[in-house]
Amino acid sequence: MKVTFMGAGSTVFSKNVLGDIMCTPDIQKCDIALYDIDPKRLEESFMMLSTINKNINENRAVIKTYLGVENRREALAGADYVINAIQVGGYDPCTITDFEIPKKYGLRQTIADTLGIGGIMRALRTYPVLDGFLRDMEAVCPNALFINYTNPMAMLTGYIQRTSPIKSIGLCHSVQGCAKDLLHQLGMEYNDRYQWKIAGINHQAWLLEIHDDKGVDLYPEIRRRSAEIGTDAGEDRVRRELMHRIGYYITESSEHNSEYCPWFIREKYPELIDRFAIPLDEYPRRCVEQIKRWETLREELTKDANLTHTRSHEYASMIIEAQVTNKPIKIGGNVLNTGLIDNLPADACVEVPCLIDASGIQPCHVGKLPVQCAAMNMTNINVQLLTIEAGMTRKKEHIYHAAMLDPHTGGELSIDQIYSMVDDLIEAHGDWLPKFN
16 A cells, blocks of 8 residues: 655644554555655655654555655555645745735735635645646556645635546545534533534534434533623634524634634724634734744654654544445545535535545535525635636636635625735736636
8 A cells, every 4th residue: 555645744744644544553554655845844754754653663664755846756656545735835925925915905814725815826826736746646546545635625625526537535624623622612521422413615514413422412502501601702702603693513713714704804893803802814823833833843753763653533544444444434524516415516515424435435415504504605615616717717807706706805895906906916926826817
């Protein structure tokens, strides 16, 4: 079995995903190909993973590195699984650009990696890189499963699934922790026997049902406790406010969800920022902190001869294990909506329960979402589909359309401002973007 990790310079994340593989008995004897375009980060990841391989895996894995586009096809050759964790353009210059230019127009963001103008630009600069990956895979590992972790999840995974025959699934961290984190936040008990159902789209999937191990519906108590705290106090205020207004809890955090709708980040109503504890410019702040922290973390991960790993909650190794052993598991995955959610479009990328075994990925039919949940999803799906259309056709008009229909952008700016901002962003990104006509 061969696993190729694209963007292996993401050292901490590669530790989680590949470390999980190396401490899982049925899949720990494997070939691991590490691919990146940054030689220093690639070598650091190799050093770290080699230590883990020695300490927990008796060197059963064979780890090799592949640097640069010229070696990419060799890294992918014969792969059974390709894990994608790239970030095109990084913090500097592209993330800075995604925040600073919109700010000149009065458009503030928190994370800007999934929706909004930041998510649109991030997707557009990633599509050409994905095209290269997919054409190489079609040539040298056409039967591999492409596991995408890169954001914007729905824009990228949906693009992959519409432009290539390569089997693929998108994975996010927000599904598996949603129910547990909500209950803990409200002081309620959780155990692994509890049953819950989540479906929708990435970062805006809905906790549709949650029952304890006796079959008792927990939602009435969840809503009661949340109302007692109030949404102008406590944690995850945006998320809980939306639960009370829409009826269901959402998988992703408040800092994310505050920019997926037009109701919370409003220049006209600045008091909402404090009321809902919305951290504007949160992602750039995290990037700066992570860059500073990396100097210390680098030493811990690359120089510690006793470095080890405990299996994380990431889905990638679980998928591989289920396919190798034919022991079924259920995960939350991002796939094309082939009749899975009845009241969302067929070309949307949806996040639904998926069964995994040796026969592959079997997404589950969910049926209709509550109409208000589907309507909320559609405001985001519109942007996702238009961004994918821009990537597929290279027509600039669809970038404008995506930005105009984005709930936050359209709620704050005029059409003229949106056109001007998009033009400024395209010019500032320069060669990071393909040419649009």
